[in-house]
Amino acid sequence: MKFRSVFTVYFFTALAFFACTEKPSKIIDSYIYLQNDGRSKDQWKLVWSDEFNGPSLDTTKWTKIPKCEAAWCKHLSDDPRCFEFSDGKLHLLGINNPDTLSDPRPYLTGGIWSKGKFAYQYGKVEIRAKLESAQGAWPAIWMLAEQNKYGEYPKNGEIDIMEHLNFDSLIYQTTHSHYTLNLKQTKKPPHGGTAAFDPGVFNTFGLEWYPDKLVFTLNGKPSFSYPALKGVDSSQWPYDQPFYLLIDQQLKGSWVGDVNPEHLPVRMIIDWVRVYQ
Numbered sequence: 001m002k003f004r005s006v007f008t009v010y011f012f013t014a015l016a017f018f019a020c021t022e023k024p025s026k027i028i029d030s031y032i033y034l035q036n037d038g039r040s041k042d043q044w045k046l047v048w049s050d051e052f053n054g055p056s057l058d059t060t061k062w063t064k065i066p067k068c069e070a071a072w073c074k075h076l077s078d079d080p081r082c083f084e085f086s087d088g089k090l091h092l093l094g095i096n097n098p099d100t101l102s103d104p105r106p107y108l109t110g111g112i113w114s115k116g117k118f119a120y121q122y123g124k125v126e127i128r129a130k131l132e133s134a135q136g137a138w139p140a141i142w143m144l145a146e147q148n149k150y151g152e153y154p155k156n157g158e159i160d161i162m163e164h165l166n167f168d169s170l171i172y173q174t175t176h177s178h179y180t181l182n183l184k185q186t187k188k189p190p191h192g193g194t195a196a197f198d199p200g201v202f203n204t205f206g207l208e209w210y211p212d213k214l215v216f217t218l219n220g221k222p223s224f225s226y227p228a229l230k231g232v233d234s235s236q237w238p239y240d241q242p243f244y245l246l247i248d249q250q251l252k253g254s255w256v257g258d259v260n261p262e263h264l265p266v267r268m269i270i271d272w273v274r275v276y277q
Contacts, residue, residue, distance in 0.1 A: 023036070024036060024039055024042070024044075024045045024047060024123075024276075024277040025047055025120070025123075025277045031116070031117055031118050031119065032119045032120070032121075032146060032242045033047055033048065033118075033119070033120040033121070033123070033242075033275070033277060034120070034121050034122075034242070035120070035121060035122035035123050035277040036277075039277070040210065044123070044124050044276035044277070045276060045277060046274060046275070046276050047120070047123070047275055047276060047277050048061075048118055048120070048274075048275040049272065049273060049274040049275065050062070050272065050273050051088060051271075051272045052085065052088060052089055052090040052270060052271070052272065053088045054085065055085055056085060057083065057085075057090070057112065060117065061114060061117055061118055062112040062113065062114055062117065063112065063113060063114075063115065063116070063117065064076075064078040064083070064110070064111070064112060065111035065112060065113050065246065065248055066078070067105075071250075071252070071253035071254065071255075072138075072140070072248070072250050072253065073111070073248075073250075074105070074252070075094070075105055075107045075108055075109045075250070075251050075252065076108075076109050076110070076111050076248065076250075077103075077105075077108040077109065077110070079108050079110075081093065081095060081098070081108070082094075082095060082108050082109060082110030082249075083110045084267075088271070089269050089270060089271050090112075090269070090270040091110075091267045091268075091269050091270075092109070092110040092111060092112070092139075092247065092248065092249040092267065092268045092269075092270065093109070093110050093249060093265045093266070093267050094107060094108070094109040094110075094134070094137060094249045094250070094251045094259075094264060094265060094266045094267075095107065095108050095109075095264055095265045096261050096264050096265075106259075106261070107251045107252065107259060107261075107264070109248065109249050109250060109251050110248070110249055111246065111247065111248025111249065111250070112246075112247050112248070113244060113245060113246040113247075113248075114244045114245045114246075115144075115146065115244045115246075116146075116244075117244075118244065118245070118275075119146035119242040119243060119244040120242060120243065120275055120277065121209075121240075121241060121242045121243070122209050122210060122211060122277065123208075123209055123275055123276055123277035124206065124207065124208045124209070124275070124276040124277075125143075125161070125206060125207050125209075125245065125273070125274070125275045125276075126204050126205070126206040126217075126220075126273075126274050126276075127141050127161070127162075127204070127205050127206070127247065127270065127272070127273050127274075128202055128203070128204045128205075128270075128271040128272050129141070129202065129203065129205065129247075129268055129269060129270045129271060130199075130200075130201065130202045130203070130267075130268070130269040130271075131164050131199050131203075131268055131269075132199075132266045132267045132268070132269075133164075133166060133167040133168075133199055133266070134166070134167075134259075134260065134263035134264060134266035135166055135167070135257065135258070135259060135260035135263050136166070136251050136252050136256055136257055136258055136259030136260060136263070137164070137165075137166060137249070137250075137251060137256070137259075137263070137266045138163065138164070138165060138250035138251060138252070138253060138255070138256040139162075139163070139164050139248070139249050139250065139268040140160065140162065140163045140164075140246070140247075140248055140250055141160075141161045141162040141205055141245075141246070141247050142158065142159060142160045142161055142162075142163075142245075142246050143158070143159040143161065143207075143243040143244065143245055143246065144156070144157075144158055144159075144243060144244060144246065145157060145238070145241055145242070145243055145244075146241070146242040146243060146244045147241055147242060149238070149240075149241045150178075150235070150238050154176050154177050154178050154180075154181045154182070155177070155178045155235065155238060156177075156238050156241070157175065157176065157177040157238035157239055158175065158176040158177070159175055159207065159209075159214065159239070159243065160172065160173060160174040160175070160176070160192075161173060161205050161206065161207050161216065162205040164199065165255065165256045166256060166257070167199075168199075169196060169197065169198070169199060170194045170195060170196050170197065171194065171195055171197055171205070171218070172192060172193075172194055173192060173193055173194070173195065173216040173223060173224045174191060174192030174193075175191045175192065175214065175226050175239075176191070177235055177236065177238050178235040178238075179232070179233055179235040179236040183233060183235065185232070185233070185236065188229070188232065189226060189227055189229060190226075191226065192224070193216070193223065193224030194224075195216075195218045195223035195224065197218060197219075202269075202271060203218065203219055204217075204218070204219050204220060205217075205218060206218070206220070208222075209239070211228075211240065212227065212228045213225055213226065213227045213228060214226040214227075214239060245273065247268070247270060247273070248268075249266065249267065249268040251266075
């Protein structure tokens, strides 16, 4: 009986240990975190993060976003003057271009993405950041599909965790897809919302991503939700695949308007990024 009692104690101790150390996700290709099934009632576990405590960008996690012709990336640059590291924070700057002879663009901006280095499917992401305001400033925290599951943009979807315009005291939280952009289904269900905030302080912008809904958060509280619907075009829910993170201090565009160069430089200051599953 004594042996059986000891065995029982060890058995349940070991069982509790393995339950506590069970990993919340499986990793494929060494960087894509797929959340295990059946975790909807389990506690979140931190699986990936960056505290930005180093003197430079951790290139095992991030790449500086290159310029392109779209409005959001037209002024992006790898110029070191668009990136600052101080007090354990990353500063992404929008600046007046000091050298328009070698680069004719009037403005340069900094942005980073985790494409090819970290992506995840389902879970929670939170980014603590402070947004400086300026005419023409358009900072954004968002996500795009890592893999080409459904075809060219916008068929794979886009998740905008936070966008801020100029001097607004609100943020936009939005989803985009073939369903919303090409089929114009922006109200069934509503594809975006706004949330009031104080741009003069640090805020935590987040997303809780489930197999059947996206729950956007601000400072830990739900602010907008986008559900997966049945009985509508299947393109309504492309959010069943891994996505990567983008964080950028954008400038100018038809939505945000022109830039007032006297308001520059402007910064988005990132304290940390944390992903849970």
